[in-house]
Amino acid sequence: MESIKEIYKIGKGPSSSHTMGPKKAAEMFKGMYPGASSFTVTLYGSLAATGKGHMTDVALIEALKDERSPRVDIIWKPDVFLPQHPNGMNFQAFDSEGHQMGEKTLFSIGGGDISEDGRRQPEKSIYPYSKMKDILGWCNKYNSYFWEYVAQHEDPDIWDFLYDRWVVMKKAIEDGLDHEGVLPGGLNVRRKAYSYYQHAMSYQNTMQRRGLLFAYALAVSEENAAGGTIVTAPTCGSCGVLPAVLYLIHTQYKVTEKKIINAMATAGLFGSVIKANASISGAEVGCQGEVGSACAMACAAATRLFGGTPPQIECAAAMGMEHFLGLTCDPVCGLVQIPCIERNAFAAARVMDCTQYSLMSDGSHIVPFDTVIEAMKRTGHDLPNLYKETSEGGLAYLVKKKE
C-alpha cells in the first residue's frame, strides 16, 4: 500500500478527477511537446458529460495555453466511453503548420491521479499490509495505535507534510466562512456557510456544536465549488467532511494540533486502505467512494481524538462507510454543488454519530471494515454508468438549470 501522502493533495477545486487529474495530464503532455503551436483535447465519457460543470476545460486551458501555444481546442464526447476507464482524454499537439507532432491518451482515475492504461499503476508500496484486519492485528499485538503504525512506515517528514495540509484545511474553512455570494455555474446556489455559522453561534451546547460542524463543512465544500484551494480528503467533492470534524474537535474540545495531526495520519491510513482495495473515484464507484470514504476516514480520526481504542476506531470507520453503501453520484448539471455541498455537511454529522455509537461499544462488531470496503467496490461496479459522475441519473436527471 502506498504512502498516505497520496490521499492528501493540495489543489484547486471543484473536482479531483475532473480538474486536478486533467490539469496534471495536460501539464505532462505539454512537457512532452514544449514547441507545439496548438493542442486539441478530446474528452470522453464522464469527463465529457460533466466536464463543463466541473470546469475541466478551464483546468486544461490553464495548463496548455500560453504565448507559444495560444490555441487549445476541446472536443466533448460524452457518449463515447473508452473501454479502459470512464474518464478518458486524448491529447494532440500540432506545430505551426498544423502537422501533428504527437498524441497521447490518458485517464483521470480519481483523487487527482492519472494513468496511461486506465488502471492504477502498481503502487510504490511502503506498507507491509493493505488490509485493515492485518493492520488492526499489528495494533493489538504491539498495543499501539494506527498513527504509530503510520509513523513506522512513512518518512520522518510525514508530520510536517500533514501539518501543511492542516494549515490549508483551516484556511479553507476561514475563507469559506468569509466569502459570500452565489457560486459559479448557473445553478444559482448561494453560499450558506456564514449564515449557518451565525445561526450556530445563537444556539448553545450540542445545538451550537452541530451547527458549527455544518458551517465548517459547508465552508470548505463551497470553497471547492468556487474553484478555491482545498485538500483532497480523499477527493475534492468530499473535501469538507474531515476538516469540519477536525476543526470542531480542535476548537470545541481543546484538542491540541499535535493530536489533530496524529488523527490525520489515522484517517489517511483508512483512506489508503479504501484506495488500495476498492476506489475513491465517483466515476468508478459512485459517491460512496467519495463522501462514503471521507466519512469513514473522519470517523477513524474523531474516534481516535475522543480516546477510542483501535477496535473502536475500526468499528466507527466501518459504520461510516456501511451506511453510505450504494450512494450514487448524480451532480446536478455536472456541478459539484447539488447534492455534493450539503452531502459533506450531513456526512460530517454522521461522523459524530458513528463515533459516539462506536465509543459506547467495546469495538466488537460483525462486519469488518475490509468486508464493507469489498461490498462498496462490488456495489460500485454494479451501478450503471448514469450514477457514476455522468450527471445522467438521479437528481441530475430530474433537476435542471433554470434558463
Ligand code: SF4
Ligand atoms: S455526488 Fe459525490 S461523487 Fe458525485 S461529484 Fe458530488 S461529491 Fe463527488
